[in-house]
Amino acid sequence: MDRLRRIYRSDGMGYCSPKCKVWTTFSISILLFVIGLLTSIFWHDSYGRYLRHQLTVSDSKTQGFKNWKETPIPMYLEFYMFNWTNSEDVIKYRAKPKFQECGPYVYYEHHIRQNVTFNNNDTVTYKTQRIWKFQQDMSTGSLDDNITTLNPIAVFVANMVKDEHYLVRRAVNFFFEEKEVYLTITRTVDEFLFKGYNDTLLNIALKLNISNLNLPYKTFGWFVNRNGSIDFDGVFNMYSGEHDGSKLGIITQWNYEHQTSYYPGECGIINGTSGELWYPPKGDEEVSLFAPDLCSNVQLHLNGTYEAYGLVGDKYIARDDVFDNGTFYPKQKCFANGYPTGLRSVSKCKYNAPAYMSFPHFYLADRHYVEQVEGMNPTAANHTTYLSLEPDTGVPLNVFAAFQLNLLMLNIAGINIFSNVTTTMIPSFWFCQRAEISKSLALLTRFLLILRKLVTYIGYGLIGLSLGLMFFFGYLVYRERSKMSIVPEDEETFCT
Structure with a gap:
């Protein structure tokens, strides 16, 4: 019975078996890798296009037009x-x-x-x-x-x-x-x-x-x-x-x-x-x-x-x-x-x-x-x-x-x-x-410039984190396989 308690122990938040933990780690690492890869590849160019458009006076809605219409x-x-x-x-x-x-x-x-x-x-x-x-x-x-x-x-x-x-x-x-x-x-x-x-x-x-x-x-x-x-x-x-x-x-x-x-x-x-x-x-x-x-x-x-x-x-x-x-x-x-x-x-x-x-x-x-x-x-x-x-x-x-x-x-x-x-x-x-x-316009400009680089670096960071989780996933798989290959001498048999 002690064995069963160890296996089915729960903290009220649901139960995740070792196998569940392994594949959850794998899923998260893949998700982070995809997000990081897409961010690092597409953010810089897409945000650059957005920023360039906002600097223009091509229509009355851009920030560039508003600053130009009445000089701030x-x-x-x-x-x-x-x-x-x-x-x-x-x-x-x-x-x-x-x-x-x-x-x-x-x-x-x-x-x-x-x-x-x-x-x-x-x-x-x-x-x-x-x-x-x-x-x-x-x-x-x-x-x-x-x-x-x-x-x-x-x-x-x-x-x-x-x-x-x-x-x-x-x-x-x-x-x-x-x-x-x-x-x-x-x-x-x-x-x-x-x-x-x-x-x-x-x-x-x-x-x-x-x-x-x-x-x-x-x-x-x-x-x-x-x-x-x-x-x-x-x-x-x-x-x-x-x-x-x-x-x-x-x-x-x-x-x-x-x-x-x-x-x-x-x-x-x-x-x-x-x-x-x-x-x-x-x-x-x-x-x-x-x-x-x-x-x-x-x-x-x-x-x-x-x-x-x-x-x-x-x-x-x-x-x-x-x-x-x-x-x-x-x-x-x-x-x-x-x-x-x-x-x-x-x-x-x-x-x-x-x-x-x-x-x-x-x-x-x-x-x-x-x-x-x-x-x-x-x-x-x-x-x-x-x-x-x-x-x-x-x-x-x-x-x-x-x-x-x-x-x-x-x-x-x-x-x-x-x-x-x-x-x-x-x-x-x-x-x-x-x-x-002005200080406010300078801070806004700095924020816009930093944001372009910051999000790109975050993408690189997510890729790095996903790779780390991949290594951790590999470690968990190796550990579970090692446990399965070992049969304890005092193993008890349970019959219905």
């Missing part, structure tokens, strides 16, 4: 104004212009994509609405600060007639003197930027309907009528990334054109992203972005790495080839403007104004520009344009895009306020767009 990364636009401190000495004695940098004047910047249309050719057409709000607590100074700078309207008008007959220039000079137009103008920061100001000369020029004066506004300000506008930046067409993730975010048309009319040859080709949505660069040596304010592309070069909240990204920086005019890079010759290298004429895309873009403080430009004026202090630490991208997703980790607007002050005979000055590139202001990934 906090962005700030900073302005640094150049206050001209010795304009009278420049007019009277041809002294070297002196400038004092004021700022930063910081605005929170928010982007919303409007009029979004999904096309059948893997592209999306849209407009960008940019909204700015001044941040006094982050700024040095007030929007009511007075700034003295080269009179932009006077420069616009004088530039239009510089090659006209001397009598035409004298007629313009008469208007200048009659309306008390001076070489410099003093206005508040707010007026120079977003608010704008009324200008008598501008009103006269608009009434005269001068053909080369294409200003669409009755008040002047560098960013007037831009705050909240959905039309100013134009109409963009870019790849959605649905069928080719390597093209995600690349702009293929601007204002319905593949190439701008502002620059000839390769310089006018529209290429690159908007700077906010990127394809996975995966260590590319160069990336390109299209800047509407430059009406052209900007090339950035791989230069080290950058880490934010545990994410490591490839860092790309701007070099001297951005504003080269063919002096050092022959392919840039289509940007030639008759002046030393280091700046780009944006006259044709900025209402025919004698405006030129460069890096802040003429960083990486020919020393000619720095030596013409006082107050410039170009440094790599403060004035290098760069961005960092997570290589597997293209998520931007940080952005610092900095450019400077300059006006060409020409010596023009017949117009008194310009007849006694030295032709000089005058810095007006520089601005930079800053952005850095």
Whole structure:
């Protein structure tokens, strides 16, 4: 009877004989092996496809579209104004212009994509609405600060007639003197930027309907009528990334054109992203972005790495080839403007104004520009344009895009306020767009990247565990067979 009790002992959970335990172990090992094998083979690719789809803007339900529709990364636009401190000495004695940098004047910047249309050719057409709000607590100074700078309207008008007959220039000079137009103008920061100001000369020029004066506004300000506008930046067409993730975010048309009319040859080709949505660069040596304010592309070069909240990204920086005019890079010759290298004429895309873009403080430009004026202090630490991208997703980790607007002050005979000055590139202001990934978005990105590898490793672990159970199964089979081959000497016989 003791033997029977040993055989039929139960703990209330049911009974599993040694043979049952052996085959249960075998079944579990096979199941784990199949699950592990399928996971290790198919998870990486299937999850990769899912992740790539979520990064695209192919439809309004993807995470990529939601992040792109309204940019979740906090962005700030900073302005640094150049206050001209010795304009009278420049007019009277041809002294070297002196400038004092004021700022930063910081605005929170928010982007919303409007009029979004999904096309059948893997592209999306849209407009960008940019909204700015001044941040006094982050700024040095007030929007009511007075700034003295080269009179932009006077420069616009004088530039239009510089090659006209001397009598035409004298007629313009008469208007200048009659309306008390001076070489410099003093206005508040707010007026120079977003608010704008009324200008008598501008009103006269608009009434005269001068053909080369294409200003669409009755008040002047560098960013007037831009705050909240959905039309100013134009109409963009870019790849959605649905069928080719390597093209995600690349702009293929601007204002319905593949190439701008502002620059000839390769310089006018529209290429690159908007700077906010990127394809996975995966260590590319160069990336390109299209800047509407430059009406052209900007090339950035791989230069080290950058880490934010545990994410490591490839860092790309701007070099001297951005504003080269063919002096050092022959392919840039289509940007030639008759002046030393280091700046780009944006006259044709900025209402025919004698405006030129460069890096802040003429960083990486020919020393000619720095030596013409006082107050410039170009440094790599403060004035290098760069961005960092997570290589597997293209998520931007940080952005610092900095450019400077300059006006060409020409010596023009017949117009008194310009007849006694030295032709000089005058810095007006520089601005930079800053952005850095938020902690929550960084953690989400890390989780998505870790999940792809983690589940794959779990699959490998299940395969390893199943193999271990297989060995254990073999051991159990061997043990049971060994027991069956041994007959104890004191074995009892039970009869019915």
